[in-house]
Amino acid sequence: MTEVRIVPERSPRLERSPRLEGKVAIVTGAGSSGPGIGNGRATATLFAREGAKVLLADMTEERAEETLALIQAEGGTASTIQADVTNAGDCERMAAACIERYGRLDILDNNVGISRRGTVVEVSEADWDHIMAVNVKSIVLASKFAIPHMMAAGGGSIINISSIAGLRAHSSTPYTASKAAVIGLTISMAADHGPDGIRTNCIAPGLVYTPMVAPRMDDDLRGIRSAAAPLRTEGTAWDIGNAALFLASDEARWINGVVLPVDAGLVATSPVTYQTLGQQVRL
Numbered sequence: 001m002t003e004v005r006i007v008p009e010r011s012p013r014l015e016r017s018p019r020l021e022g023k024v025a026i027v028t029g030a031g032s033s034g035p036g037i038g039n040g041r042a043t044a045t046l047f048a049r050e051g052a053k054v055l056l057a058d059m060t061e062e063r064a065e066e067t068l069a070l071i072q073a074e075g076g077t078a079s080t081i082q083a084d085v086t087n088a089g090d091c092e093r094m095a096a097a098c099i100e101r102y103g104r105l106d107i108l109d110n111n112v113g114i115s116r117r118g119t120v121v122e123v124s125e126a127d128w129d130h131i132m133a134v135n136v137k138s139i140v141l142a143s144k145f146a147i148p149h150m151m152a153a154g155g156g157s158i159i160n161i162s163s164i165a166g167l168r169a170h171s172s173t174p175y176t177a178s179k180a181a182v183i184g185l186t187i188s189m190a191a192d193h194g195p196d197g198i199r200t201n202c203i204a205p206g207l208v209y210t211p212m213v214a215p216r217m218d219d220d221l222r223g224i225r226s227a228a229a230p231l232r233t234e235g236t237a238w239d240i241g242n243a244a245l246f247l248a249s250d251e252a253r254w255i256n257g258v259v260l261p262v263d264a265g266l267v268a269t270s271p272v273t274y275q276t277l278g279q280q281v282r283l
């Protein structure tokens with residue numbers, strides 16, 4: 001396993017108004033599944049850096065506590081909650097805790113997701129149900145209990161984390177199906193809740209290097225992944241977090257129902273020419 005070394009930059013001194021001043025956010029999966037910075041951790045840190053109060057929800061609370069330590073070291077405001085977002089009771093409790101602690105809810109980053117490889121022939125029924133619950137049902141349940149509070153606040157921003165795997169085949173059929181469902185969910189939620197001032201958008205991360213993928217990476221594969229997209233550089237969780245920050249902020253006030261690939265141009269140019277590297281690699 002290659003260790004993930006993505007060190008958070010020091011918090012810059014802001015010589016302008018924080019972009020999320022006065023706002024309250026929930027980030028689900030706000031920990032990281034291994035050492036380093038995952039998408040949820042980076043997003044929560046950036047939200048707090050820009051003035052939001054952040055509820056850090058994770059099934060494994062110790063992981064969220066590591067994120068909390070990063071935020072507190074920068075002088076931000078956050079707290080943790082143990083919640084399994086596949087469980088309706090936990091999602092209701094999560095939204096209620098946010099109101100109890102911070103008095104309102106403006107932003108929900110539905111970041112939780114897991115990956116599974118395999119075809120429809122290979123996947124077990126139990127694995128199929130599990131991945132759909134973690135990647136899709138979690139968004140439905142977290143949003144179900146968050147939206148009434150956002151309506152009470154006069155509107156809000158929901159960011160659903162899909163994947164470029166939801167836009168093109170990826171040798172992991174359950175994951176692709178679940179991430180495509182996240183896109184459908186986003187479009188429908190944007191229509192349903194837009195009239196209440198709630199914007200729902202979706203980020204489709206590309207081949208970013210995070211603790212989620214690190215266990216199956218070596219330096220060669222990281223190089224191939226980085227070379228696959230036109231920018232020829234490796235993406236990090238901060239790239240995803242910065243996109244979420246924009247969609248959460250009022251700068252995106254007229255953006256609703258979009259799918260934003262953050263992938264160095266990989267989807268725009270697929271299929272890429274990695275066959276010329278002399279090996280059959282499905283990225």
Ligand SMILES: NC(=O)c1ccc[n+]([C@@H]2O[C@H](COP(=O)([O-])OP(=O)(O)OC[C@H]3O[C@@H](n4cnc5c(N)ncnc54)[C@H](O)[C@@H]3O)[C@@H](O)[C@H]2O)c1
Nearest residue numbers: 029031032033038039040059084085112113163205208212
């Ligand atoms: N890393 C990539 O290359 C990549 C690419 C595309 C999309 N994504 C997406 O990004 C999202 C997450 O990225 P990450 O880097 O933060 O992942 P991560 O694995 O580092 O962290 C996910 C966190 O979610 C928590 N979690 C898992 N199941 C949960 C549940 N049921 N309830 C509450 N918490 C739960 C885990 O404990 C973990 O702390 C996922 O939706 C993933 O599909 C990642």
